[in-house]
Amino acid sequence: MLLEAILLSVIAASTPLLLAASGELVVERSGVLNLGVEGMMIVGAACGFAGAYMSGSTVVGALCGILAGAALAAIFGILTLGLAVNQVATGLALTILGVGLSGLIGKGFVGEKIVLVQHLHLPFLTDLPAVGRILFGEDPFVYVSIALIIGIWLFLYRTRAGLVLRAVGDNHASAHALGYPVLKIRMLAVLFGGGCAGLGGAFLPLAYTPFFIPGMTAGRGWIALALVVFASWRPLRLVGGAYLFGAVSILQLHTQALGLGVPPQLMSALPYLATVIVLVLISRTRGTAGSAAPACLGVVFVPDR
């Protein structure tokens, strides 16, 4: 029973990270380094809450969150792809902008409450002991996050369009020479990434804690960015990373509640430590000399120069 409860908490804690990191994975695979994930997540949270509060529907809220994240990402895209501005600086600036904007948007909604999204309930399957609620009783965002990452994997490795995207990320000059619209592909990827980050942020007020408070993402966007690196830019590894981080975060709270006497400051640091340790271990067994990053990650591309 306790194990089931822990697993449910872990899945809930990992889902926003997985949603945001999935989008960022696609963005980085196309060669763009978008550090604005935190800003996009939190405007997604603010607009998601606003949409759900005003319409009474979680779906509308989720759509608002996605659109908000994509809109902020559009600004990022215009600056870095259209005007060839430095990607790192722009991403950081957009995070700060996003956090401020979300406070502005959310100010009118503070103190309000919505109804959390309904969890799935299938008549026989959800009531199965031990696995029922974990597999068949989750909220829709969890299923979307799993479908999303599988879809991304299929897209990147089994479709031509995905191959082109990876080519743009690895060698944009060659892709350009072959006639592919590098900037257009990157822009689409950036919009997609922003939308995913917005959805990940919207998850928090729609399915986790049914209110909006400025700052409620509390740095999860940065964790999502780190998870993409942890996953060596591979989708299936990303799932492992997100769930590892979520699991250690939840387990450290349970360990404290059990009263085992481990210093809580150490426990708070544990998710980050665990992620770094696992990253070091898996990097050692790979044997490749360089990093697995897309070769043109963060490199500005200006055609005809």
Add this chain to the structure above:
Amino acid sequence: MNKRIIFAVAAAAALALAAVTFHASAADKLKVGFIGVGPIGDLGWTFQHDVGRQAMVKALGDKVDTTFVENVPEGADAERAIEQLARTGHKLIFTTSFGFMDATIKVAAKYPNVFFEHCTGFKRAANVSTYAARFYEGRYIQGQIAAKMSKSGVIGYIVSFPIPEVISGINSTILGAQSINPNIKVKIVWVNSWFDPPKEADAAKALVDQGADILTQHTDSPAAMQIAEQRGIHAFGQSSDMIKFGPKAQLTADTDYWGNYYTQRATAVLDGKWKSEDTWGGLDAGMVVMSPYTNMPDDVKKMAMETQAAITAGTLHPFKCPVVDQDGKTLECKGGTRLDDGQILSMNFYVKGIDDKVPGK
């Protein structure tokens, strides 16, 4: 030549007028600044400070002009924010979190003509006062209610950082609970933040999954209250009345009310009578206000109100002697029949009956 004279006279007159009106308006309006550690929208700690600010504005009307800076992190950045208020003409500045202590003292040394009020700290200067509310009084009542309402005998406590104010809150809750049920148990989870709603929600879920059926917190958002409502158990609100998030879950909330204090201090500056002081008011000073007792049977409500009256009148003190710590040592009773304020303000031990160890000891 004539035009120049006219122009010069007009300019001088304009300057004189401006100087007079500027002086007059500066003398009329007192600029009061507030620094908050979280957002006003936290519906908890920082929210209540804004409620206090609004009460002060209501009482003093045109005489004050207020500025509230939210989301200032404790640490180096706080100094910048406080200094900015001091530099822009604010004569009375309230810094509303423990972690602003050193920054406040530093800026106060640079601006001896500005008055600073630091909440929940212990360092003072000629132009720095400290103030706090005796939250532990409210927590004692909450402990008693918890012991009566808990079926599992386990209280879940979500806390932020192991500072004396938080530890005395835990001790007070448990002492109150022990007065009803000597075998009460508490599970404590530190989230290392005053404000992180999803993490507070995770901590609440972990505590409930491990058998706690009453939740109480020393963090600033209504996340735990909302989890309690979801799971069908009871909880206590913190700093603000959280009944909206837990209509069936909230038993009461230990709320802070700063309105009277802020009005008093601003009036003191306006009258030229401000002095550096240390104010620590509780139920009797109206700085701690209990939210209405809800979702409990009448006999528990009656007990809570009687305890509240006794603490307000001074006949019952949460830290009445003898106080025994975890190691079995009885504390020296420096306040006569109760621990004195100094002992409560520097509390760094748990009382007997709490199994966890204080972090960092």
